[in-house]
Amino acid sequence: LRKEGFTVIPSVNWDQVGALNKVREQLHMSIIGPIKSPELYESWGLSRPAGVILWGPPGCGKTLVAQAVANEAQASFILINGPELLNKYVGESERAVRELFQRARSSTPCILFFDEMDSLVPRREGTSSDAGVRVVNALLTELDGVQDRSGIYVIGTSNRPDMIDAAMLRPGRLSVRIFVDLPTEDERVDILRTIFRNLHPGATDAELARLEPVARDPRCHDFSGADLGGLHIKAAECGLRRWLKGEKTARDVDDEDWEHALATTAKSVTN
Ligand code: ATP
Numbered sequence: 001l002r003k004e005g006f007t008v009i010p011s012v013n014w015d016q017v018g019a020l021n022k023v024r025e026q027l028h029m030s031i032i033g034p035i036k037s038p039e040l041y042e043s044w045g046l047s048r049p050a051g052v053i054l055w056g057p058p059g060c061g062k063t064l065v066a067q068a069v070a071n072e073a074q075a076s077f078i079l080i081n082g083p084e085l086l087n088k089y090v091g092e093s094e095r096a097v098r099e100l101f102q103r104a105r106s107s108t109p110c111i112l113f114f115d116e117m118d119s120l121v122p123r124r125e126g127t128s129s130d131a132g133v134r135v136v137n138a139l140l141t142e143l144d145g146v147q148d149r150s151g152i153y154v155i156g157t158s159n160r161p162d163m164i165d166a167a168m169l170r171p172g173r174l175s176v177r178i179f180v181d182l183p184t185e186d187e188r189v190d191i192l193r194t195i196f197r198n199l200h201p202g203a204t205d206a207e208l209a210r211l212e213p214v215a216r217d218p219r220c221h222d223f224s225g226a227d228l229g230g231l232h233i234k235a236a237e238c239g240l241r242r243w244l245k246g247e248k249t250a251r252d253v254d255d256e257d258w259e260h261a262l263a264t265t266a267k268s269v270t271n
Contacts (some may be wrong), residue, residue: 007076007107012067016198018063018191018225019183027052027069030176031153035073035109051143051154051174055116055161057269059226060180062157066113075109075153082120086131093131094138101142103154108151117156117174118163136165143173182224182269188215192228199232199255207252214258222267234261 014024030050034041041047054062063079070077078100085096092167104110114120120135130217143154156174158164167173183191214220214235215228223231239257242248 001060007078007103007110010067010071010077012064014068016194017061017064017068018194019187020065020180022064023054023061023178023180024068026176026178027065030075031069031111031155035075035151035153037086047150049149049151049153049170050176051156051172052176053156053158053164053169053174054178054180055158055159057182057224057271058159058178059208059224060182060266061225062180063113063115064225065180066111066155066157069155070111073109073111074119075111076104076107077113077231078104079113079115082114082116085114086120086135091134097135097138099190101145101149104152109153110151111153111155114154114156116158117168118158118160120156120184136168139166140173143168182187182222183228184197185216185221186229188220188223191215191225192232195229195232196253199236204252210253210255212256214262217262219262219265222264222269222271223266224269226267227268231261231265234265 017024020207030052030232034046034049038047054066058060067077080100085093088096100112104112120132120139143149154174155190156164161169161177164174169177189212192211193208196208197212200207214231220228220231235253238260239251239253242257245252248254
């Protein structure tokens with residue numbers, strides 16, 4: 001699905017997302033609700049599609065929740081990679097922006113997802129390039145397109161929202177900022193369970209019971225959701241390796257597998 005530019009409704013749903021309940025609520029208010037119950041939101045004067053910035057450390061589920069939002073709202077989803085858009089030939093980036101909104105207009109409701117927004121719209125003053133300035137201007141023009149924008153919802157992600165051009169963040173543009181933080185200890189338990197349940201539909205109670213102590217292990221401190229995904233891969237690979245070698249008969253991920261994973265995985269976000 002990450003294939004650039006395709007217009008599809010993502011298959012990711014909320015069952016695949018651990019924790020992040022508050023983020024979900026906020027996204028409901030600004031995107032899912034307006035798409036599913038337009039009259040209600042209009043009657044409260046909330047008819048203009050909001051633009052949202054999801055920000056926070058890498059690997060904490062920003063792309064995942066954006067896809068789950070599109071799925072829940074049954075909206076098309078177009079993924080745009082910021083740096084790639086900017087690296088087009090002179091003049092091509094602006095045309096690409098116009099074409100993206102054009103494509104979105106032809107399949108509303110639609111979520112335009114700009115990954116790494118900060119690279120795409122660096123502050124116009126100071127060091128930013130000419131190409132950067134023109135892309136910002138093209139985006140502002142589209143975001144301000146009052147009539148034409150109905151049904152088009154923009155979500156941008158950023159690790160550094162302070163790097164985004166201030167004009168982009170004004171009301172009516174990308175004015176809703178939602179912080180997606182590293183998970184707490186309890187949230188790690190929820191996320192690891194979610195990852196495991198989705199990948200092992202036939203998991204036994206014993207396997208599920210092992211996940212809580214793993215996620216609470218001090219070595220998981222400051223792990224992102226992506227790190228927990230990586231931890232699971234290491235544990236499962238260890239289990240398979242040992243099973244293939246005949247070192248164990250049960251086809252499960254056991255304590256020894258998790259211990260191996262914990263001993264060889266490091267957090268990816270340094271703070
Ligand atoms: P980046 O800033 O690097 O783009 P991101 O915040 O968009 O990161 P995602 O790409 O959504 O992060 O997450 C990476 C992977 O980590 C997901 O595909 C998923 O496997 C796992 N993951 C992250 N957060 C969660 C979560 N809350 N629940 C379940 N899985 C998660």
